[in-house]
Structures are given as C-alpha cells and as structure tokens.
Amino acid sequence: MVAHSEDGAASSAPRGTRYYDGRNAVAHEATLRWSDAFLSILPIGDETAELAVWPRERLTVSEPDPDGQVVMSCKGQPGRLMTDARTLPQQMAARRMRGRHYLGWTAVGVATLAIGVALVVGLPSVGAALVPRSAEARLGDMVETLVVGRHRVCSGADGQHALEQLEARLAQAAKIDEPVRLVVIDSKIVNAVTLPGGRVIIMRGLLDHVNNADQLAGVMAHETGHIARRDPLVSLFRRAGIRAVGATLGFNVGLADASSLAGQLVGLSYSREMERLADANGVAYLQASGLRSDGLAAFFASMEKSADKKSGGTSSSVLEFFSDHPRTVDREKLNRGSSLGDSALTPSQWAAVRAMCGKP
Incomplete structure (x- = not known):
C-alpha cells in the first residue's frame, strides 16, 4: 500500500487508504497524489485513472482516531476518504495541528460554560447555543x-x-x-x-x-x-x-x-x-x-x-x-x-x- 508525496513520488503508508465515492458503501483501495493545488485519489494498480480530484483549499480533515486514522472530505463533494494521518503532507498536518491548538483553547472555555449550563443548570438548549458553528x-x-x-x-x-x-x-x-x-x-x-x-x-x-x-x-x-x-x-x-x-x-x-x-x-x-x-x-x-x-x-x-x-x-x-x-x-x-x-x-x-x- 502506498501514498504519494508532494512531487508525486510514492511514499510508504502505514495503513491502507480507503475511498468511499458517496454512491454506495463499497470501499476503494487507493493511493494519494498531492500537488500544490489538488489531491488526486487513484485506484490501486492503475495510476493513470482517477477516482476523484479534490482542491486542497476545500479539504477538511478530522482529528485522528486512536489508531491514527483520519477522515477527509471535500466541501461540495459526496465522497469520503480514510487514511493514516502520517500520509498527510507536512502542510496539511501543520494546518490540522494549528486548528487543533486553536480549538483546544476555545473548547476549554466554551466547554466549561456549556457543561455548567447544560448539565448543572439543566438547560441543554442554552448549552448548545454556546457551541461554535464550526x-x-x-x-x-x-x-x-x-x-x-x-x-x-x-x-x-x-x-x-x-x-x-x-x-x-x-x-x-x-x-x-x-x-x-x-x-x-x-x-x-x-x-x-x-x-x-x-x-x-x-x-x-x-x-x-x-x-x-x-x-x-x-x-x-x-x-x-x-x-x-x-x-x-x-x-x-x-x-x-x-x-x-x-x-x-x-x-x-x-x-x-x-x-x-x-x-x-x-x-x-x-x-x-x-x-x-x-x-x-x-x-x-x-x-x-x-x-x-x-x-x-x-x-x-x-x-x-x-x-x-x-x-x-x-x-x-x-x-x-x-x-x-x-x-x-x-x-x-x-x-x-x-x-x-x-x-x-x-x-x-x-x-x-x-x-x-x-x-x-
């Protein structure tokens, strides 16, 4: 199983990359090719074909699960991608870490208020209103x-x-x-x-x-x-x-x-x-x-x-x-x-x- 680096060269992937096209529940084994502007999702064994091409500026990346897997999606596209967090380019990982750092500090204050209001005062609607839309x-x-x-x-x-x-x-x-x-x-x-x-x-x-x-x-x-x-x-x-x-x-x-x-x-x-x-x-x-x-x-x-x-x-x-x-x-x-x-x-x-x- 391989992923691809910024210049298109193959790099090792600790775990398999799976792509779901949004039309059915079938998982496609895939490799990834990153460029400055796009992420290309390629089927295993046929790097001339493309399962999807996503603009990098529209990508969203979840926090990794306990096994290090992240869920990626592209705004406006139905598909979803699951891959190892270590396959992400350095720029993507850095952006995710910055987002986590910001959300971590925000969450401390907001969570304290939300928990206090929603669970102690007993008004979950007020607690929900304190949660950022993002x-x-x-x-x-x-x-x-x-x-x-x-x-x-x-x-x-x-x-x-x-x-x-x-x-x-x-x-x-x-x-x-x-x-x-x-x-x-x-x-x-x-x-x-x-x-x-x-x-x-x-x-x-x-x-x-x-x-x-x-x-x-x-x-x-x-x-x-x-x-x-x-x-x-x-x-x-x-x-x-x-x-x-x-x-x-x-x-x-x-x-x-x-x-x-x-x-x-x-x-x-x-x-x-x-x-x-x-x-x-x-x-x-x-x-x-x-x-x-x-x-x-x-x-x-x-x-x-x-x-x-x-x-x-x-x-x-x-x-x-x-x-x-x-x-x-x-x-x-x-x-x-x-x-x-x-x-x-x-x-x-x-x-x-x-x-x-x-x-x-």
Whole structure:
C-alpha cells in the first residue's frame, strides 16, 4: 500500500487508504497524489485513472482516531476518504495541528460554560447555543459520513437542484445564514433526519410515500424548523451529556466516538415541544416563502391512514416513522395551513426529484 508525496513520488503508508465515492458503501483501495493545488485519489494498480480530484483549499480533515486514522472530505463533494494521518503532507498536518491548538483553547472555555449550563443548570438548549458553528459543522460532517456511508446516495442533478432551491427558500424564511446540505439516500424508511451543522438526510421511502411535492415541502419545512433551533445538538446534549459536549468541541472525536454519537443521533426522539414548534414554524416558513402550507397536515393524514390500515398490516417503514415521532391527529389539526400560495415544485422538478433514486 502506498501514498504519494508532494512531487508525486510514492511514499510508504502505514495503513491502507480507503475511498468511499458517496454512491454506495463499497470501499476503494487507493493511493494519494498531492500537488500544490489538488489531491488526486487513484485506484490501486492503475495510476493513470482517477477516482476523484479534490482542491486542497476545500479539504477538511478530522482529528485522528486512536489508531491514527483520519477522515477527509471535500466541501461540495459526496465522497469520503480514510487514511493514516502520517500520509498527510507536512502542510496539511501543520494546518490540522494549528486548528487543533486553536480549538483546544476555545473548547476549554466554551466547554466549561456549556457543561455548567447544560448539565448543572439543566438547560441543554442554552448549552448548545454556546457551541461554535464550526465545531458543530465538524461533528455533523463526521456523523454524515457514517450515516450516509451505509446507503447509496441518490443522484440526479435536476432533482438535487430543485430540492436545494426549495430548501434555500425555507432557510431564508427561517433566517438560517449557513447553506443547508441536503442528501437523498436509498433507504425504504419513510423519514428525513436532521443532523448537526445544518444537514438533512431525505430517505427514498419518504419520496415514495408522499403524494405530491407540497407534502415533501411540508416535511422539509418541519426539518428546517429543527435546524433553526439547533434541535439535533440540543437533543444530543440532553442524551449524551458531557461526552456530547466534549466530542462536539474537539475532545475524543475519533471514529469510535463519532460512530456512537451517529447512532444516537439517528435514534433521537425530539420532545413534544420541539416537534410542536418545528410543525408550527415549518408552516410559517412555507407561508413566508409564498408557498401553499397545507402539505404537512396532508402528510400526517397519509401516515395515520397507512398506520391504521386493517388489511395487509402496517409496513415496517411506517412503524419506524412513528417510533421517533409523536403519533397524534392533533398535529394534523394544529397545522392544517392553507392551500393559498405556489406549489413547492413544478411538475418537471417533482418528476426529477422522484427519479433520483431510480423511480420515475
């Protein structure tokens, strides 16, 4: 197994380098070639081919795990790379060390405040608000790598663009400054998951279940409500306590810790108050965006109908939705919204979204 130095010459790699392209969970054994501006990821045995080319200025590097492995990603690209920290060029290692030194001092002060408020005073929402956005984004990136890596990422430029345009309108209404990252994965579960750092994972089961784009927009608006209030981080603090604070702020963010936190994030259930506010705010975001706002209630009604079917039993995907969402008709009644406003997507955009996971 080899990596490549700045001038393209091969150098020894203590452990294997594995590249995940973001489309499936298959790991590609790879070598690395660094230049002044780019990182080239090459398949083993064929150095004339390229699995990916990443601009160095857009690279992010995690802290090493106990075995010295780091996770690398490129902003705007779906792939992830795992390699030994000792394969990094000196400039990359130095940049990572400077970042760690800065975050270490920042984390000491912020963690003290966050732990005191979140765990002693008992207000995890206030503790979460003290966490820097950059630290939250780093945790979200690691969690996304682990969650999405298990599934095929559904592609389609037109569908992805339509979803991102819709989410941008909702985020603007919610006064969210940072871009929201959207990923669609090939999972049968009828759900969408919000991760720290403004990330939403939409599952194929949700696209298959909703009857139209306005129902999907209702769910996306609900998830935007969770992002605006940083609910994933608040819930993680409430569940994991000091370990979540430490991991978020730069302590013990190895793959084992991130994997554990990822599992907790996927299985988190928000409080009824969090869900109520996300519902109400979601409807408000739709209305502020000039969109019809009755899709969320229609989605709840369709889920209730699916769960209450007498014949054929209830699908496991529907049951999994209700395992982490309050099942109550009150949510439908309280969030009926209005049919006034534009449809969330045009027919062609909706068709492109539906086709992302291979279903026209």
